[in-house]
Amino acid sequence: MLLGPSGCGKSTLLRSVNRLVVPQSGTVYLDSEDTAEVDPVQLRRRIGYVIQAVGLFSHMTVADNIAVVPSLLQWDRARIAARVDELLDLVGLDAKRYRKRYPRELSGGEQQRVGVARALAAQPPVLLMDEPFGAVDAIVRASLQDEIARIAQHLHTTILFVTHDVNEALRLAERIVVMRDGRVEQYDTPLQIVSNPATPYVRQLFALDEEERRFDSLRASLAQRKT
């Protein structure tokens, strides 16, 4: 989990993993392989990618969107169709109902579920998520967060997740990298960071949010009561 204010470089760091950004110095290793020595196009097909703006292809159906990477990898048709249904199921959408729909017919939350399914299509060992739930309302966000936590456990995929939301980081992260001005302030487990903040900035970041976090859990329980 990469956590920090906007402009601190967390997205840039994330995008250097699949070489959408080329680092000026330093090396990115993926499974002890220097990513600079791999063809970037091939590399990206092995790494899932989910962005805040979702970026579903509006001229393709949900099924075709999810099938993008498998078809780039030239899977056969039957295997792709089976995989699409399996993924829709995984992200909690009814395959029969959603396969043939277009992105414009979906709500924001549903669109990002499809975005996640598309990123996971070819079973990437690593998944990059750049503020994936930043554009949906709080209730939908909470349910998407639960969903991704469940999926992560189910798939054993390593997820690199960018957020500026302290609650989201605490809720989902196994480890948090706190960043500011292009530098890492602290890298540790949520518990360690909260109990032993390494810098005044980290202390402030997590203290400021105490209040809001209480409100957030209240909101979540209210949301649950409604359903």
Place this chain on the structure above:
Amino acid sequence: MSYLTAHAGQIAQLTLQHLGLVLGGLAVAIAIAAPFGILAARVPRAGTPIFSVTGILYVIPSLALLAVAVQYLGLGPAPVIFVLAAYAQFILVRNIATALANVPAAQLDAARGLGMSPSQQFWRVELPQAAPVLIGGLRLATVALIAIATLGGYVGAGGLGDDIFLGLQRKYIDQTLAGSIPAAALAVIVDALFRLLERSSRARLE
């Protein structure tokens, strides 16, 4: 009107010839405009010089350009196709550049991030996304070329201009109309067809 009915076969043939000139001009125009339009969309700094050259081509009166073209290409369809292709550059290059520049950035980022090669990004995402705008530009260009192709009557390229200019020379209004009415009708029909195409391609995207 009697001229129209008496020469129906000949008029139909001239109409086909006219369409042939327009399609030929359009094909050459697209082949030239596509790389320049794509370049202008990709490299914003290249846009200014490209647009000023096509702008200059556009303001040269087409008849004057045709006269120059005949010096080099002789009589017949070649100089007409040259003029049509040159004239369409202004509309097509700017249109292609605009259409590509307006493809949603999130979809481009996703296409790249998912591992599409540059050519896959172009054919699978950029082109379908740009289609409605591109079809709109093609419509404007085609309608303009249908009008300009009547100049073919001056240089022995055939087309509906034959009847228009012969009728004018002979002060024989019926023959002039036999060229101008089908030309106008052609423009209206082509315009309507492109509008339909444009609407259906847009409906798929929204």
